[in-house]
Amino acid sequence: MKQILRFQSEQEFQSFFGQLSSAEIPDFQAVEGAGGDKGFDGISGRTAYQVYFPEEKNRSDINYITKIDTNVAKVLESKSALGLEIEHWTFVVPEDLRIEVVAHLQKKSKETGLNCTYWGATKLTELIVKHPHVQDSFPTIFLPPVRKGIGDIQDTLTAGQRPRVLTSVEIIGDDEYETRRHMITNEYHEKTRSFMRSHGTSSSAHIATDIAYKKEADAKLKELQIKKDTSDRAYALELDEINEYYDSEVERVNHEMSMRGLSASGIKDKALAKIDAQRKRAIERLKLKFGKKTGLVEE
Numbered sequence: 573m574k575q576i577l578r579f580q581s582e583q584e585f586q587s588f589f590g591q592l593s594s595a596e597i598p599d600f601q602a603v604e605g606a607g608g609d610k611g612f613d614g615i616s617g618r619t620a621y622q623v624y625f626p627e628e629k630n631r632s633d634i635n636y637i638t639k640i641d642t643n644v645a646k647v648l649e650s651k652s653a654l655g656l657e658i659e660h661w662t663f664v665v666p667e668d669l670r671i672e673v674v675a676h677l678q679k680k681s682k683e684t685g686l687n688c689t690y691w692g693a694t695k696l697t698e699l700i701v702k703h704p705h706v707q708d709s710f711p712t713i714f715l716p717p718v719r720k721g722i723g724d725i726q727d728t729l730t731a732g733q734r735p736r737v738l739t740s741v742e743i744i745g746d747d748e749y750e751t752r753r754h755m756i757t758n759e760y761h762e763k764t765r766s767f768m769r770s771h772g773t774s775s776s777a778h779i780a781t782d783i784a785y786k787k788e789a790d791a792k793l794k795e796l797q798i799k800k801d802t803s804d805r806a807y808a809l810e811l812d813e814i815n816e817y818y819d820s821e822v823e824r825v826n827h828e829m830s831m832r833g834l835s836a837s838g839i840k841d842k843a844l845a846k847i848d849a850q851r852k853r854a855i856e857r858l859k860l861k862f863g864k865k866t867g868l869v870e871e
Contacts, residue, residue: 575693576667576833577713582625586613588710589623589664592696595703610654611646612661619660620647636665636673644680644688663690667833697837707839713832741806742799745863749800753793760789807862814858818851 579585593600593614600616612620622643626635640663651658663677669692677688691699700707744752763785771781822844829840859865 575697575836577693577696578833579625579666579710579713584710585625585666586623588706588713589621590614591706591709592699592703593621595706596699610650611643611648612650612658613664615656615658618657619662620656620658621662621664622647623664625666631667633670633672636669637676639663640673640676640680640688644684644686648684648686658686660687660689663688664696665690665692666696668692668694693833694836697834697839701838701842741802743806743862744796744800744803746865748863749796752796756789756792756796760785803862807858807864810858810862811855814851814854818847818854821847 577585579588590602593616594602597616600614602614603610603612611622613623614621624636624639624643626639643663644661647658647661650656669690674690677690680686680688764782767781767785825840825843825847826835829835829837829843834840
């Protein structure tokens with residue numbers, strides 16, 4: 573899918589590029605009114621930048637190629653007339669270009685000796701991730717709510733969103749369960765041995781007493797197992813709620829990024845990575861709470 577940054581106007585796109593370039597490139601200088609006259613809208617060292625924002629209906633390969641030819645000729649004229657040491661020319665557009673246009677840029681490089689490249693949606697979104705304050709200036713394009721609300725998800729969910737905690741359930745961790753089982757079994761054996769030391773193994777009461785002790789131990793083991801099963805079920809329910817919540821956040825980010833043509837952007841990747849990190853931390857906390865082994869996240 574072609575990536576597109578859906579700015580509303582050429583002026584908005586020009587403003588965006590000026591702010592981004594100033595933040596990203598230390599010696600970048602915007603050139604007021606240069607577009608259409610000198611073949612570039614900004615300059616940094618030996619690199620000139622040309623911003624081009626045609627209406628969507630005019631974004632054909634031939635129009636891009638025509639614009640490239642026109643402006644490369646102009647920048648070469650400006651280089652000669654003004655004595656500029658320009659070696660690179662970057663064509664800045666709001667979408668990723670087709671291979672035919674990219675090939676034409678390479679052709680112009682060979683013909684003119686000017687290194688011609690372009691920045692499209694993918695490159696621009698890669699750069700904007702590093703400059704949140706520029707994102708904030710264009711909220712309809714780069715979704716600060718995604719960066720602040722989804723990308724930086726914290727444990728400040730509303731009561732309706734936060735996974736429910738089953739406070740009435742007695743939590744029994746895996747290690748605690750094994751310890752309590754051993755204690756019940758050892759208690760049974762110790763009581764049996766104590767009886768045998770006092771009354772001997774031949775006593776008629778030995779069998780009946782052993783049966784009574786065994787029955788008592790089995791009842792305790794059964795009660796413990798029921799509590800452990802309930803604790804494990806509570807863990808599974810809370811784990812499901814955590815995963816359901818973060819799955820819904822992933823779906824929401826994917827949908828919103830798709831609607832804005834940012835499906836393959838660095839912004840989306842960063843937002844999803846933070847959601848994944850938050851999910852893992854939430855599950856680790858849950859495992860600690862329920863006495864599960866940590867370090868491996870449940871699928």
